[in-house]
Amino acid sequence: MEIEVLDSRNSKVVAKCNVKSTTTIKDLKTQVHSSNKKLHPHRQAFRLEVKGKMLKDSDTMESLNLRSGSKLYIKDLGPQIGWSTVFLAEYAGPLLVYLWIYQRPWLFYGDSSAEISQTAHIAAACWTIHYAKRLLETIFVHRFSHATMPLRNLFKNCIYYWGFAAYVAYHVNHPQFTSPCMTQVYIALGGFLISELGNLSIHINLRNLRPPGTSIRKIPVADANPLTALFNFVSCPNYTYEFLAWLSFSILTQCLPAFVFALAGVFQMAVWALGKHRNYKKEFKDYPKCRKAIIPFIL
Incomplete structure (x- = not known):
């Protein structure tokens, strides 16, 4: 299934990632980094909503009830x-x-x-x-x-x-x-x-x-x-x-x-x-x- 990753500041698409139900947020960070080298995994914070709670690296797509076409919001935490x-x-x-x-x-x-x-x-x-x-x-x-x-x-x-x-x-x-x-x-x-x-x-x-x-x-x-x-x-x-x-x-x-x-x-x-x-x-x-x-x- 495909998940859209949007910038939490302007809702622009940062990446479209192919994932499985067992894919974790940590895995997703690696995928985003492969398409945008500036966004090192340690700089990334994922949320279900723009101002929602930061997701854990261990969270899976299944545990978050995400389906094909679902959206996640990413925040660039800056230099780490x-x-x-x-x-x-x-x-x-x-x-x-x-x-x-x-x-x-x-x-x-x-x-x-x-x-x-x-x-x-x-x-x-x-x-x-x-x-x-x-x-x-x-x-x-x-x-x-x-x-x-x-x-x-x-x-x-x-x-x-x-x-x-x-x-x-x-x-x-x-x-x-x-x-x-x-x-x-x-x-x-x-x-x-x-x-x-x-x-x-x-x-x-x-x-x-x-x-x-x-x-x-x-x-x-x-x-x-x-x-x-x-x-x-x-x-x-x-x-x-x-x-x-x-x-x-x-x-x-x-x-x-x-x-x-x-x-x-x-x-x-x-x-x-x-x-x-x-x-x-x-x-x-x-x-x-x-x-x-x-x-x-x-x-």
Whole structure:
């Protein structure tokens, strides 16, 4: 049977593809690419209607109730870049920026002989632990359901992460930085380390849910690791632990820019978590009703 592929912007015919009932959207993307080399499969998004929901690569013509003469709408997502590349750029930048400012370069502070406080040293170690962990997770742990993302997001995300790294580092490493009492520092350091371990535990748990080379989705549940028990209360405990880590860092440094970074982060993560929470409930009819999105019993 023949399917017409129309441009979602102007409804012009992009391609006419011969398909079978078992042909998937992924297969269709390959056909469209063969007739239009500009439209790489990763740039294509298919919908049943102009502003409808994006179809999954695994959807078949039969599952979508398509017949000969049916129409599908395609959107060009623009230039793409691999998720791993994006994450590496996002996380390597803040690490390098922070450690550079940690050295108190003349460009930021002029000539200063003031000693770097113990708290600033601990903060630099925490910052390094977090972003080094994220880099290693990107390389060895994460399995991405989508291979690419729009290239424009790389610049937006790097400005956010790199900019906040400079903002926080400048104040924490300033010669006039005043440390809170060391009891507060060490308690907050404990909270930071536990949160980082919790975040890593959740990422490993999520990785184990998805076999290599697939986009299979399952209901995430706690495993034998006690730090994954947060799955009993929220859908996205990785975000919960991430916020707790930056809240602990903020308490450790008692620095306003660090609190601003933590609040900006939890706001964005809450948006992501709420979206994932809704998708989980739609996709899985037996999804636990007691779970919240990111903050237990609240949100």
